[in-house]
Amino acid sequence: MxxxxxxxxxxxxxxxxxTLETLAAAHNEALARHGHPPRPVDAYRYYIGNGARKCVERSLPQDARDDATIDAVTASFKVIYDDAWRQGTxxxxxxxxxxxxxxxxxxxxxxxxxxxxxxxxxxxxxxxxxxxxxxxxxxxxxxxxxxxxxxxxxxxxxxxxxxxxxxxxxxxxxxxxxxxxxxxxxxxxxxxxxxxxxxxxxxxxxxxxxxxxxxxxxxxx
The missing domain is CATH 3.40.50.1000 (HAD superfamily/HAD-like)
Known part of the structure; x- marks a missing residue:
């Protein structure tokens, strides 16, 4: 090498x-806006890595991973994160x-x-x-x-x-x-x-x- x-x-x-805590907070706020429970911060170590949509899919409950829900929560996450990305990163x-x-x-x-x-x-x-x-x-x-x-x-x-x-x-x-x-x-x-x-x-x-x-x-x- x-x-x-x-x-x-x-x-x-x-x-x-x-970016872990900032991303986790933004994702959890997006989940909450759509009536879903938050995930522990450390769980996001394994959710993050393949783009925002995949992270949302992984964070949603198993019975809520339809495309419409994933798309809606992802859209909310992007709005939230666009305002919060400087905080704590x-x-x-x-x-x-x-x-x-x-x-x-x-x-x-x-x-x-x-x-x-x-x-x-x-x-x-x-x-x-x-x-x-x-x-x-x-x-x-x-x-x-x-x-x-x-x-x-x-x-x-x-x-x-x-x-x-x-x-x-x-x-x-x-x-x-x-x-x-x-x-x-x-x-x-x-x-x-x-x-x-x-x-x-x-x-x-x-x-x-x-x-x-x-x-x-x-x-x-």
């Missing part, structure tokens, strides 16, 4: 930003230091999220300085949700790098499955929403317990 990597692609939720400890080091060393940096593309851009622009990331990609009509490798290929094209020069850093199974599907290294971030066992089972090339530990994997100080 050391010699050939020239670009680092980061997942957003649970990797760059600690922040970069994980070590992330600002990591991205600074990587930029100083000449690595291209990118973000790939299952959030909608415009929203992904808005969040990155709020929490990170201009120019921190060379490419930011969320879900769109042209870019399916992860684990499709289309987003990784789109980022590679934007960065003008071969896929083999990229690695993906993420905290969930879907991130590691995306890396496997794209044929690139996947670095499991154990500070995020899921545990080391899941990341390893999903195909992680290696695991790191703190953002700055990525530097050691890349052979830089």
């Amino acid at each position: 050391v010699k050939h990597i020239r670009g680092i692609v980061f997942d957003l939720d649970g990797t760059l930003l600690d 922040q970069p994980y400890e070590g992330i600002p230091e990591l991205v600074t080091r990587l930029r100083e060393r000449g690595y291209a940096l990118a973000v790939l999220s299952n959030k909608d593309h415009p929203f992904t851009q808005k969040i990155i622009e709020h929490f990170f300085d201009d120019g921190t990331f060379d490419a930011v990609q969320g879900h769109s009509d042209a870019v399916p949700h992860k684990p499709s490798p289309v987003g990784i290929q789109h980022i590679a094209d934007t960065l003008d790098l071969p896929l083999s020069a990229l690695t993906l850093v993420g905290d969930t199974r879907v991130d590691m499955e995306t890396a496997v599907a794209a044929g690139i290294d996947g670095v499991g971030a154990t500070w995020g929403f899921r545990d080391a066992a899941e990341l390893t089972e999903a195909g992680a090339t290696c695991l790191i317990d703190h953002p700055v530990a990525l530097c050691s994997q890349l052979g830089i100080s």
Whole structure:
């Protein structure tokens, strides 16, 4: 992994930003508006990762997972979260230091999220300085949700790098499955929403317990 990597692609939720409590609160408010019970915050560690609609589906009671209900609760969630996403969300400890080091060393940096593309851009622009990331990609009509490798290929094209020069850093199974599907290294971030066992089972090339530990994997100080 050391010699050939020239670009680092980061997942957003649970990797760059600690969004768990904010997302859980917004989802629970959406559930309540439609008469459904809230879920524990920690349950959202396993609901989040495949886009807002899938998270809503997972959080609903089994007997309420029809398309109309899922669509209605998802629409409410998006309105709530659009107003609340700044509250309680922040970069994980070590992330600002990591991205600074990587930029100083000449690595291209990118973000790939299952959030909608415009929203992904808005969040990155709020929490990170201009120019921190060379490419930011969320879900769109042209870019399916992860684990499709289309987003990784789109980022590679934007960065003008071969896929083999990229690695993906993420905290969930879907991130590691995306890396496997794209044929690139996947670095499991154990500070995020899921545990080391899941990341390893999903195909992680290696695991790191703190953002700055990525530097050691890349052979830089």
